[in-house]
Amino acid sequence: MPPPPLRISLLLGSSRAKRIGASVACHIEQRLVARGHEVHLLDPRGSHDGYFMQLMEKAHFHYKEGEAVPPALDAAAAALRASDAFVVCTPEMNHTIAPALTNMMNYFGAKTYAYKPSGICTYSAGMWGGARCGVALRAYLSELGCLPVSATMQLTGAWKGGTFDESGSLADDSMGFKLGERMLDQLEWHAHSMRNHRELTR
Secondary structure, eight states, X not given: OOOOOOEEEEEEOOOOSSOSHHHHHHHHHHHHHHTTOEEEEEOTTTGGGGGGGSOOSSOGGGOOTTSOXXXXXXXXXXXXXXXXXXXXXXXXXXXXXXXXXXXXXXXXXXXXXXXXXXXXXXXXXXXXXXHHHXXXXXXXXXXXXXXXXXXXXXXXXXXXXXXXXXXXXXXXTXXXXXXXXXXXXXXXHHHHHHHHHHHHTX
């Protein structure tokens, strides 16, 4: 009997008006849905009426009991807590993590992310596909407690015409597609295992 579907949060890292990140995330979402999972998209530009476009002044975990919490922040926190895994989809900016991603994720503490796996998807216009950003994300995600799986999806030449087909997917025979499937295979395995153990220790 197959295990129940996973709840996976897909976090976008770019807040730029002109960006390819939405197309990359669309491909990942399609692949996760095809595998039977539920996907929650958290986009600094589009989610919760653009709440995460502002610089963080007060983290979610800094609100005291009885203090009014912005509804958008509470809704995002609830969705992240309910997730079994995370996929971070971000460009490389100045050879490291996009600031919109850390600004958005830092609203929430390690308790929100802990004991759940994460998958890394980076992209760039060049030939390295955001590899240096992926290296920086390993330390960052590990500190939050959502340990990244070893396989990483790196998409080179993300802005080139023909990278995505009309449905928004990568070609099945492309390296980006193959790397993504390998990352998702590992993410599924770890997410099911960690969820099983969390349920045993409740």
